[in-house]
Amino acid sequence: MPESSSPAEVTVMLVDDHAIWRGGVRSMLEDTEFTVIAEASSGHEALERARDAEPQLTLLDIRMAGGDGLDALQALKAEHRKMVVVMLTTYDNPTYMARAVAGGAAGYLLKGVERAELLTSLRAVCGGEMLLNAKDLVRSLRGISDQAIGSEDLVEPLTDRENEVLRLLATGLSNREIAAILFVAESTVKTHVEHIIGKLAVSDRVQAAVWAARKGIATLPNDLG
Numbered sequence: 001m002p003e004s005s006s007p008a009e010v011t012v013m014l015v016d017d018h019a020i021w022r023g024g025v026r027s028m029l030e031d032t033e034f035t036v037i038a039e040a041s042s043g044h045e046a047l048e049r050a051r052d053a054e055p056q057l058t059l060l061d062i063r064m065a066g067g068d069g070l071d072a073l074q075a076l077k078a079e080h081r082k083m084v085v086v087m088l089t090t091y092d093n094p095t096y097m098a099r100a101v102a103g104g105a106a107g108y109l110l111k112g113v114e115r116a117e118l119l120t121s122l123r124a125v126c127g128g129e130m131l132l133n134a135k136d137l138v139r140s141l142r143g144i145s146d147q148a149i150g151s152e153d154l155v156e157p158l159t160d161r162e163n164e165v166l167r168l169l170a171t172g173l174s175n176r177e178i179a180a181i182l183f184v185a186e187s188t189v190k191t192h193v194e195h196i197i198g199k200l201a202v203s204d205r206v207q208a209a210v211w212a213a214r215k216g217i218a219t220l221p222n223d224l225g
Contacts, residue, residue, distance in 0.1 A: 007033040010126055013055035014039045015046040015072065016088075017064040021111070025059060025088070028115045034122060041065075043072025050076055055083065057126060060105075062089040062096055070099045077104035081203050084125055088113075097136065106204050107131025128193065129174050130206050136172075156199045165192040166217060170209040 012034050014022045019041070026036045038053035040046035042064055050058070058076060062069040073085055086107040087100045097108050106125045109118065121131050158166065168178045175193065179186040193205055200211050211217075 007123070010034050010057050010122075011037045011053070011055045013037065013046065013049060013053060013058045015041075015043070015058060015064075015069065016061040017041045021061075025118075028118060032119060034119075043067040043069060043075065046072050047075055047079070050080060050083070054080070057084045057086070057122065059086055059088045062087060062091055062100075070096070070103055073100065073103040073105055077203060084204070086122065086125060086131065097132075101132070101206055101210060104203055104207060106206055108136070128190070128205060130172055130209070132172060132206070158196060158199055162192055162196050162199070163217065165189060166196050166208060166212050169193060169196070169205055170212040170217070172209075 010033055012029065014025055014036055016022050022039050026039075029036060034057070038049040038055055040049045044067060046058070046060070060069050060073060060076075064072075069087070069089075073087070076083060076085060084106050085104060086109060087096075087105050088109050088111060089096070090111050092110055100108050107121060107130065109121060109131065113121070125131050164182070165178060168181060173181070175189040176186050179189045182189070193208075196208055197204065200208055202208050202211055
């Protein structure tokens with residue numbers, strides 16, 4: 001059996017006003033495919049560094065001396081739509097989580113996360129999966145107002161199968177889990193998800209879930225709140 005190829009390099013920017021924390025995360029990412037190419041201590045600095053370095057992934061704190069990380073999130077996503085942004089914070093706060101999801105974050109992690117869980121989470125989100133589990137996703141979606149979400153109109157209508165995939169995606173299921181439910185290949189689901197994201201004119205599957213919840217397309221289980 002041939003050896004699997006090494007994971008492709010993912011360039012990373014760390015944004016936090018504590019240099020010690022940035023150093024700790026940089027150390028956790030050493031000897032992995034995640035290469036830190038930029039650091040910033042404020043949202044304003046993050047925007048400048050992102051323009052120069054163009055990182056694929058940004059780990060962003062919420063509360064910083066140099067400004068609100070959630071405002072920085074929206075600015076970063078406005079300029080770098082394909083950038084994956086993960087909030088890494090000390091605040092387990094539903095309001096912050098809702099604002100992060102609405103602002104375009106692909107995930108929300110707490111700073112106490114262990115190295116193995118951090119790496120697993122980052123690999124998942126860089127592979128297009130959601131970091132929020134179903135319970136957290138529902139909790140955050142319920143906190144998002146209509147004014148917080150864009151994407152008023154579809155670029156192109158969804159097919160029946162794409163609507164089916166969207167409903168399942170909005171509950172927090174992975175591509176593999178959706179494939180098992182629909183009895184199709186995981187690669188087929190991945191293609192459907194890519195088409196859905198394109199038609200909804202959103203940046204990732206989290207924003208597709210937000211769109212579905214706002215439009216009433218997704219049926220979210222009441223017992224998860």
